[in-house]
Amino acid sequence: MYKIAVLPGDGIGKEVMDATLDVLDSLSIELEYEFGEAGDECKEKNGKALPQKTIDIVKKTDACLFGAAGETAADVIVRLRREMDLFANLRPIKSYPGTNALFDNLDFIIVRENTEGMYVGNEDWVKDEEGDIIGANAEQIMTKAASERICSYAFEYAKKNARKKVTGVHKANVLKKTDGLFKESFYNIAENYKNEIEAEDYYVDATAMYLLTRPETFDVIVTTNLFGDILSDEGAGLVGGLGLIPSANIGEERALFEPVHGSAPDITGKRLANPTAMILSAIMMLEYLNENKAAEILNKAILKVLSEGKIVTEDLGGNSTTSEMTIAIKNEIDAQQK
Ligand code: ATP
Numbered sequence: 001m002y003k004i005a006v007l008p009g010d011g012i013g014k015e016v017m018d019a020t021l022d023v024l025d026s027l028s029i030e031l032e033y034e035f036g037e038a039g040d041e042c043k044e045k046n047g048k049a050l051p052q053k054t055i056d057i058v059k060k061t062d063a064c065l066f067g068a069a070g071e072t073a074a075d076v077i078v079r080l081r082r083e084m085d086l087f088a089n090l091r092p093i094k095s096y097p098g099t100n101a102l103f104d105n106l107d108f109i110i111v112r113e114n115t116e117g118m119y120v121g122n123e124d125w126v127k128d129e130e131g132d133i134i135g136a137n138a139e140q141i142m143t144k145a146a147s148e149r150i151c152s153y154a155f156e157y158a159k160k161n162a163r164k165k166v167t168g169v170h171k172a173n174v175l176k177k178t179d180g181l182f183k184e185s186f187y188n189i190a191e192n193y194k195n196e197i198e199a200e201d202y203y204v205d206a207t208a209m210y211l212l213t214r215p216e217t218f219d220v221i222v223t224t225n226l227f228g229d230i231l232s233d234e235g236a237g238l239v240g241g242l243g244l245i246p247s248a249n250i251g252e253e254r255a256l257f258e259p260v261h262g263s264a265p266d267i268t269g270k271r272l273a274n275p276t277a278m279i280l281s282a283i284m285m286l287e288y289l290n291e292n293k294a295a296e297i298l299n300k301a302i303l304k305v306l307s308e309g310k311i312v313t314e315d316l317g318g319n320s321t322t323s324e325m326t327i328a329i330k331n332e333i334d335a336q337q338k
Helices: 013-024 040-046 052-059 073-083 145-159 177-193 204-213 225-237 276-288 292-306 320-338
Strands: 002-009 030-036 061-066 090-095 107-112 123-127 134-138 163-169 198-203 222-223 246-250 255-259
Touching: 002 013, 002 052, 013 061, 013 276, 013 292, 013 320, 052 073, 052 134, 061 073, 061 276, 073 255, 090 145, 090 225, 090 276, 107 145, 107 225, 145 163, 145 222, 163 177, 163 225, 177 198, 177 320, 198 204, 204 222, 204 225, 222 225, 246 276, 255 276, 276 292, 292 320
Parallel strands: 002 030, 002 061, 061 255, 107 222, 163 198, 163 222
Antiparallel strands: 090 107, 090 246, 123 134, 246 255
């Protein structure tokens, strides 16, 4: 029996979470849910987007499923990542059949540093003598410890998952000290794997182009916080949109799983939300818990529904609602478990 913290959050976060819990309930695996509040609605109600009570729930469970937060996303998810030292953000980019992917042969993963870089949130206004704002500064923090930790994670991930190459992405030609240190850390770690895993590095601008011109050549990408955020949305575009990209935030002792998409206020309440990204995030959670059989069953079920393309949401070219697609996935699970 695993204890899972469930934070549905705002907008379609709640809709895709309902769908995901529904499919998880069809699997023969025992999960006990502890629900927590977080996000815009929670802030309106309790004055805080991430109350201590929610943090306590997450800290005493085995893993956390998170839906999405709207305007308060930074206060919620960035803080949760930092509070629990969830240093590695994994974003697999995979082509699924029947999904209008620009490329049908992609299977790489972006490993993003999750705790520092430009996202430390240290910003300041620059004011003139009258006190009027004339500019703003942001601090980028890079430590050798965090850079080596994320690069080690990427190489270990490559080794465990039979990946052949790790690409380090940075902007060390301009950000000579911060990104320079990241690049140096990357090669320090690569040295330990030189007989088994290929290492290469690119500037982020070149990577953005290569992701469009030859994305199939990537295997594992390891990069800094800001660049990882941007490149993973580019990756989502390559394989059919945000509705399909899951993510995992992994720490030494805890982990949180969430779709890459946000609360999507434009489609909230319209029954249009594609539950795939949240369900794939739950599959990553099952793998993290070593529930590989359950993960495999769920993965097969969702692949079947996607490849048939009949009962899928509008973003995938279908005309089914979130719950119709969910029922189709549950039926596939039942068929496998018979
Ligand atoms: P937020 O402010 O919470 O980040 P957003 O709308 O700015 O929300 P996303 O939620 O990440 O950003 O998504 C951008 C757009 O992609 C949405 O407006 C929506 O149209 C589409 N989209 C995102 N996720 C899904 C999904 N699961 N199913 C269908 N469409 C989606």
